[in-house]
Every structure is written in structure tokens, then in C-alpha cells.
Amino acid sequence: MRKTAILTALLLLVATASLAEEPSGVDILRSIQEAFTTVAAEVGPAVVYIEVKSETEKSLSFFFGPWGFEAPPEQESAGSGFIIDAEGYVLTNAHVVAGAKEIHVILADERSFDAELIGLDPDTDLALIRLQDADDLPVVRLGDSDKVRVGEWALAIGSPFGLQQTVTAGIISATGRTNMGLANYEDFIQTDASINPGNSGGPLVNLDGEVIGINSAIRTRGAWTGESYSSGIGFAIPINMARRVAADLRDKGSVVRGWLGVSIQNLTEDVARAMNLRETKGALIAEVLPDSPAEDAGFEVGDLVLEMNGVKVKDANELKNRVALLIPDERVEFLVNRNGVEKRIDVTIGERPPDLTAYYEESRGTEGESRAVASLGIEVQNLDAELVKEMGLDEEKGVVITRVFRDSPADKAGLRSGDVILQFDRREVVDAAGFEEMAGKIVEGEPVLVLVWRDGRTTFLVIEK
Numbered sequence: 001m002r003k004t005a006i007l008t009a010l011l012l013l014v015a016t017a018s019l020a021e022e023p024s025g026v027d028i029l030r031s032i033q034e035a036f037t038t039v040a041a042e043v044g045p046a047v048v049y050i051e052v053k054s055e056t057e058k059s060l061s062f063f064f065g066p067w068g069f070e071a072p073p074e075q076e077s078a079g080s081g082f083i084i085d086a087e088g089y090v091l092t093n094a095h096v097v098a099g100a101k102e103i104h105v106i107l108a109d110e111r112s113f114d115a116e117l118i119g120l121d122p123d124t125d126l127a128l129i130r131l132q133d134a135d136d137l138p139v140v141r142l143g144d145s146d147k148v149r150v151g152e153w154a155l156a157i158g159s160p161f162g163l164q165q166t167v168t169a170g171i172i173s174a175t176g177r178t179n180m181g182l183a184n185y186e187d188f189i190q191t192d193a194s195i196n197p198g199n200s201g202g203p204l205v206n207l208d209g210e211v212i213g214i215n216s217a218i219r220t221r222g223a224w225t226g227e228s229y230s231s232g233i234g235f236a237i238p239i240n241m242a243r244r245v246a247a248d249l250r251d252k253g254s255v256v257r258g259w260l261g262v263s264i265q266n267l268t269e270d271v272a273r274a275m276n277l278r279e280t281k282g283a284l285i286a287e288v289l290p291d292s293p294a295e296d297a298g299f300e301v302g303d304l305v306l307e308m309n310g311v312k313v314k315d316a317n318e319l320k321n322r323v324a325l326l327i328p329d330e331r332v333e334f335l336v337n338r339n340g341v342e343k344r345i346d347v348t349i350g351e352r353p354p355d356l357t358a359y360y361e362e363s364r365g366t367e368g369e370s371r372a373v374a375s376l377g378i379e380v381q382n383l384d385a386e387l388v389k390e391m392g393l394d395e396e397k398g399v400v401i402t403r404v405f406r407d408s409p410a411d412k413a414g415l416r417s418g419d420v421i422l423q424f425d426r427r428e429v430v431d432a433a434g435f436e437e438m439a440g441k442i443v444e445g446e447p448v449l450v451l452v453w454r455d456g457r458t459t460f461l462v463i464e465k
Contacts, residue, residue, distance in 0.1 A: 040167045042209040045138035046083045049106040049159045054099040080158035080202030088131035092201030094120040119249035123184040128249040143210030145238035156193040158202025168194035178317040188235040189213045195234035204236040258326030259352035261292020264316040270462035274447035283319040287458035297347040307335035370402040371432040377408020398422045413463035423451035
């Protein structure tokens with residue numbers, strides 16, 4: 001009968017306490033040691049070594065990309081993974097098997113199998129493969145990553161540098177790490193358990209022997225990738241996120257995500273001050289895409305999303321992840337702050353398009369006569385049909401910035417040449433003459449909210465005269 005590591009440790013402490021008044025430091029260390037060895041023995045057999053032969057330029061793992069050398073047309077790489085059910089499905093990182101021509105998997109008991117790629121999801125860096133003609137397989141137990149707490153013990157198991165069945169220990173250093181630039185959907189668990197090239201796709205495990213994350217990346221000195229050692233900061237994809245992705249990959253071969261059809265940003269202190277808000281919590285709508293569920297429901301640029309289905313929204317990343325987990329056609333209620341008034345909006349969630357780049361295509365153009373707006377330190381010009389087409393805009397409203405003077409209010413606000421100003425002080429900008437009139441009325445020392453179109457998306461900035 002299987003016993004968890006926690007139970008083993010507690011039994012050892014109880015036994016020790018019955019022989020002495022209190023356990024010694026050595027006894028406590030031995031109980032922790034027993035927990036580690038129990039977890040390693042339970043989980044290790046289901047952790048696999050993955051060898052990949054591809055026709056694309058690849059490397060050992062996520063940590064080694066094509067920096068400073070040219071790969072041959074066909075290249076071998078490796079990583080880790082773990083068996084999630086008796087039918088031979090293995091969860092790993094997408095970057096381990098992307099572009100695979102052949103996938104070969106070696107188990108801890110030295111059995112080896114060819115594997116087929118079931119599907120991969122670059123947006124979360126997850127992939128599902130299946131062992132062929134395999135039976136009598138060990139399987140991991142999946143935990144609940146939402147219950148992970150900072151300071152808990154964690155073990156990483158995998159094949160760093162090809163050294164199979166390597167176990168390292170550490171703690172959970174942080175949860176909910178975002179804006180790492182590693183994937184489109186990020187909610188990483190951070191750990192100091194040693195993770196190195198080849199650990200990619202291996203499990204991060206708690207002391208109950210449950211997988212709580214998938215080891216995906218490390219932080220190195222001066223760069224995210226390209227160095228061959230760990231600096232003690234590793235990142236794992238939460239198993240709850242992976243569970244949903246794996247189910248879709250198994251059933252459909254790809255991931256179906258909910259879609260609202262907005263561009264969102266975090267609420268900075270400057271923007272919050274300009275909007276007369278006391279907190280920086282929530283997700284600010286910077287753009288409502290045409291023909292999207294958000295447009296159909298009545299969302300407006302400048303709405304601040306406070307809640308989704310009665311649950312508070314912390315920031316833009318949280319909202320993006322929560323919407324992505326929704327099922328298309330699901331009805332959702334949002335609470336937004338619109339110009340200081342709370343409003344509830346019901347939305348029928350859509351399905352995220354497979355390629356969103358068409359919504360954000362944009363190229364620059366600055367031909368035409370410019371008009372100086374001395375109070376802000378910029379020059380602007382009207383939009384015409386050609387500029388609208390080149391920049392991917394919907395209509396000839398707004399002004400494009402052709403010059404930003406150094407140390408001007410516009411420069412300090414982060415405005416730059418090529419930005420299109422769509423709104424100024426929450427009012428629509430129609431043309432250069434109207435914009436100049438608006439700018440002339442702002443009061444010195446009072447922050448003004450500016451909505452700009454940049455790099456194919458809209459974003460809010462704050463300018464102060």
C-alpha cells in the first residue's frame with residue numbers, strides 16, 4: 001500500500017518522540033530525507049527521457065537556442081517528460097518536440113519506445129506525445145497548483161545535460177510570475193530547485209508525490225537563454241493550466257480558447273491618477289476589436305474591468321488567462337468602471353482565432369504636412385486614406401505624430417514618432433486642428449489620459465504639461 005512522503009515523515013517523528021523528550025536536529029533531517037527519497041521512488045519511474053530528431057534548427061532544450069552558430073539541416077535534441085495515464089500519453093514542453101521528425105522515449109526501467117506527436121501549444125509551451133505499443137506503464141499523480149504556497153518544498157526530476165533520473169530539491173520561491181516573455185499565457189511557479197538544460201518538460205513535484213508544475217525555463221546571468229548553467233531561479237508551468245491544454249490536445253489536436261476581442265493593459269499609477277482612481281487593480285481596455293464579442297456586448301475603450309463572474313480581476317495577465325480558459329459560447333458577466341460609474345456587461349465568449357496577427361498588422365508612414373503643438377512638444381499631421389491603410393486603422397480619425405521634441409511633456413510621457421493619437425483627455429481626436437485646440441486647454445500640473453495606436457495595438461499613456 002502506497003504511503004505518502006508526508007505520512008512517512010510524520011510517523012518517523014512520532015516514533016522518535018516516543019523514545020525521547022523531543023526529536024533532535026538529526027532526527028528532523030532524517031525525516032525530511034525520508035520524504036525526499038519516498039517521492040523520488042514514487043515519481044521517478046514515470047519520468048521519461050525524450051530524444052528528438054528534427055529537420056529544423058533545434059537545440060538541447062529551451063535554454064539553448066541558435067545563438068552564434070549554424071545548425072545542420074537535421075539535428076538531435078533532448079528533454080524530459082512524464083507519463084500522465086496508462087495509455088501512454090506523455091506531457092512535455094512544446095520547445096522539446098517542435099519540428100520533430102522522430103521522437104524516441106526512454107523510461108526509467110530502460111525500456112524505450114517510439115512516440116507520436118499528438119499536438120503542441122506554443123502559446124503555453126506545452127506538448128502531448130504518445131508512446132507506441134507500450135503497456136504496464138507507471139503514471140504520475142497530478143496535484144492542484146492553485147494550492148501551492150511560497151516556501152513549500154519542491155523536487156525537480158528530469159534529465160539535465162542528458163543525465164537521466166536526476167532529482168534536485170528546493171522550495172517554491174514565488175507563484176503567479178508573469179511578463180517573463182516566455183509564452184503568451186504565463187502564470188509561472190518559481191523555484192530554486194536546480195533546473196538545467198534537459199530538465200525541460202520534467203515534473204516539479206510536492207512532498208505528497210504530486211506533480212504541481214512542468215519545468216520550462218531558467219534565469220541566467222544577463223539573459224534568459226544561451227548559457228549552460230542554472231542560477232538558482234527556475235520556472236514551471238502550473239499543472240492546472242497544463243491539464244486543460246493536455247485535454248484539448250488529446251481530444252482535438254489543438255487548444256480551443258475563449259476570446260473577448262480586446263487589447264488590455266495594466267493600470268499604472270499615472271493612468272490611475274489620470275482616471276481619478278485610488279487603486280491600480282483591474283485590466284484597462286485599450287482597444288475593442290471590430291466584429292468581436294466585446295464590441296457586440298458594448299465594451300468601450302477606457303473601460304476598466306474589475307470583476308469577471310463576480311471574481312475580482314487583479315491585472316491584465318490574469319484577465320487574459322481566465323478568458324482563455326472559457327468555453328466558446330459561454331455567457332460571462334463583467335463588472336467595469338466606465339468614467340467613474342460601475343456597469344455590468346454580459347458577453348457571449350467567442351473562440352480565439354488561430355492567428356491574431358491579422359488584427360494587429362500595421363506599418364508606418366509619415367508623409368504630409370505636419371502641425372506643431374507647442375504646448376506638448378510634438379508635431380502631428382492628419383490621417384489620410386493611404387496612412388489609414390498602411391497603419392491598419394479603421395477610419396481617418398486621429399493624428400499621427402511626426403516629431404517629438406526632447407524633454408518635452410510628450411517625450412516624458414513616452415510618446416514617439418509614428419504613434420497615432422486616437423483620444424485625448426477621453427475625447428475622440430478627429431484631426432490636427434481639433435487636437436491642437438484640445439491640447440491648448442489642458443491645465444498645467446494635471447495628468448491627461450492619451451490613447452495611442454502603436455505597433456498595431458492601442459495603449460494608454462499619461463501626459464502632463
